[in-house]
Amino acid sequence: MVYKNAFFQMLIKDAVYIKYFPPREGGAPLNLDELSSYLGSHSIEMDYKEFSKAVQEAKEPFIFKTNTEKTYPEAEKMIVTISDDGMQAVCRFIPPSTGGRIMHKEDLLKDLEFNGVKYGIIESAVDSYMNNKQYCTDYIMARGKAPIDGHDAKIIYKFNTDLQAKPKEKEDGSVDFFDLDIIASVEAGDELAELIKEDEGTPGTDVRGRLIKPSKVEKLVLKYGKDITLSEDGLHLISNISGHAILDNEKRVKVSNIFVVKEDVDLSTGDINYDGNVEVKGNVINGLKINATGDVVIGGTAEGVEIVAGGKIILKRGIRGMGKGILKSGGNIVAKFLENTTVNSGGYVMADAIIHSDVSAKGDVIVNSKKGYVNGGTIRSETLIRVKNAGSEMGTKTNMEVGVDPTLLVKFKTLQNKIEETVRRMDVSSKSIDLYRRKLQSDGKLPPDKLAQFKLLAMEYKKDSEDIVTMQEEFAAVQEEINTQDGGVIEVGNLVYPGVKVVVVDATLYVREIVKNVRFVRDGADVIARHMY
Structure with missing residues (x-):
């Protein structure tokens, strides 16, 4: 018999003996626990200490007498171990004792089934053992089929959905109002979104024949508003109109057409209330109101007006609020300047200057042009305030508050x-x-x-x-x-004048003397100023 790993065989003569076969050609040594378990199942006692000593010295097979005089013949034995994940069945074999029955292929297959192995039996492994039996040796007799994970559904939007995308800045930090490119214009017939459906994957089966489900995947559907068509297969959204596309907070695609005022909004037009986007080529005259569900873009100046927009507000020449100006947007606000105006933005605010205004923003407040300054009033941001200059030589009271949602x-x-x-x-x-x-x-x-x-x-x-x-x-x-708010940052790239109050969450610092190029952050219960460069 050609073998490699060490193994043992029970011999029954005038007493019970164990025949030991030492390993060959680098084979594995005998597993004494396996021997002990085998003999224990037959109530056979043996001096394991003496046996172990004999094993260590043996170079050839030897026979060792146990302390038991009599036992029954034992058939060739198969020990089945199923992995914890149920994906593999490993079998080890012990030869039959004297007078014991040898195992045939059909016996092996029945024993596998008896031990719960019902799927993935490797015929080549079974035949390999039957053709050249190696005892006390691992045979992988069955393997399960692992599940194949699928993938989540995915929606690819064909327009810019980044509500935090900021307009381009010139080298001096001012906003290029002639190249804003932050409104997602669409034409009738344009595809707005594509749904890549989920793949639920392929179930697997373990060696016990139990189904293994693949990982759960996320299912999605395309959500959309009016003036949009869903393709018959439910995978594409097509715009029915030319206008502007947005993705709202509920991941719903909406398109709005644009109402264009070619000249001024004045007494001849009256207030404007529009379900969509509004673009004014000229100015908006004192006392008038614009209310739009989409974006509002004004090419000229605005004076003492109230503008409410569900989307963005863009004022290419700024606003003189005259103490009664109001800007309120669900999205971002971009203006040349903000003066004597109450501003409430659901996104960020960008301007070249903010003067005596009350500004609140969910996102950043950026006043970073070459001469960009904040003078008077209060600015609030949940995340970041970045300005070039804060306050004035006259000591104008100017508040900058960061770290708490203004709402x-x-x-x-x-x-x-x-x-x-x-x-x-x-x-x-x-x-x-x-x-x-x-x-x-x-x-x-x-x-x-x-x-x-x-x-x-x-x-x-x-x-x-x-x-x-x-x-x-x-x-x-x-x-x-x-x-529970963990704070934000206030950065001033040039000068901070006395009269400026800095608040980070609930900590306050009053600036008593001019400081330059600083970042204000909360440090424990205090606000500290750190030089940026």
């Missing part, structure tokens, strides 16, 4: 005012109710009009009591959310 601050202050107002009203009501109650106790009754007023005050007081609990809970939740 949270508005909500915080609104709730704070409501709570204070409700407390004042309850205090007045309480005094009046006490007065009526004392009058009722002393006189035994109230005139009908006073009684009605007493009941009305009591009802209002009860409602205020209930409302203030809700408001205080909401106020505490907003305050906690503000406290």
Whole structure:
């Protein structure tokens, strides 16, 4: 018999013996645990210490007598081990004892099935063992079929969906208003989006015959608004109109047509309310309003106007708000300058100058042209404020606040005012109710009009009591959310003048003397200024 790994065989004569076959040509040594398990299953006792000593010295096969006098013959044995993941069955074999039955191919296959191996049996491995039996040797007798993972569905948008894409800047940092390229223009018939459907993959099977599911994949569908056609196969979105494409917060593709005012928006046009984009070639005159669900682009100047846009607002020549100007956008705001205007942006704000304005932005506020400056008013950003100069030599009060969502601050202050107002009203009501109650106790009754007023005050007081609990809970939740903000950065590339107040989340720094080229960040409970270069 030609073999390589060490193995053993049980011999039954006048007593029970173990015949040991040492390894050959670099074969594996005997696994004593395997021998111990085999003999233990037959209640056969042996001096393993003496046996191990004999094994270490043996170069040729030898026979070792056990401490057991008698046992029953044992057939050729197969030990099946199934891997933890169920993907492989490894078999080891022990030769039959004296008088034991040898194993045939059909016996091996039945034993595999008995041990739970029902799939992926490797016929060549079975034949290899049957043709040249190697004992105490691993045979991979079965392999499962691994599942093939598929892939998630994917949507490829055919237009620019980056709401944070910023317009091009000139070498001096100012915005090139003649090459904005941040509006996704489309033509009727253009493809807007393509859906690459998910591939759910192919299930696998382990050696026990159990199904193995591939990893779950994400399924997607194309979501879209009006004036868009979905192809019959559900994989393509086509625009029915020429206009502007956007992707909203719910991943819905929308297209809007553009309303163009070729000259000024003035008393001849009146206010503009439009479901789509508005482009004004000229100016917007004092006191008028523009309300659009899409973008608003104004080629001229705007004075004392209110502009509300669901998308971007672009003012190529800026706005003089005159204390009543309002800009409110769901997207970004880009302007030559902002003066005496209240600004609320759902994206970033970019300008060459901001003067005495109240500016709040979910994204960055960038005033980075060569002479770009912020002078007076308040600027708020959740992420980053980057300006060239802040404040003025005159010590103009200028606030820069970063690190907290401006909408949270508005909500915080609104709730704070409501709570204070409700407390004042309850205090007045309480005094009046006490007065009526004392009058009722002393006189035994109230005139009908006073009684009605007493009941009305009591009802209002009860409602205020209930409302203030809700408001205080909401106020505490907003305050906690503000406290969890981890801060932002304020960068000034040139000069910061005295009179500037810097706030990072809840830490404040008042600038007392001119500093240059600094980055303001929060350090613990303080704001510190670090030189950038």
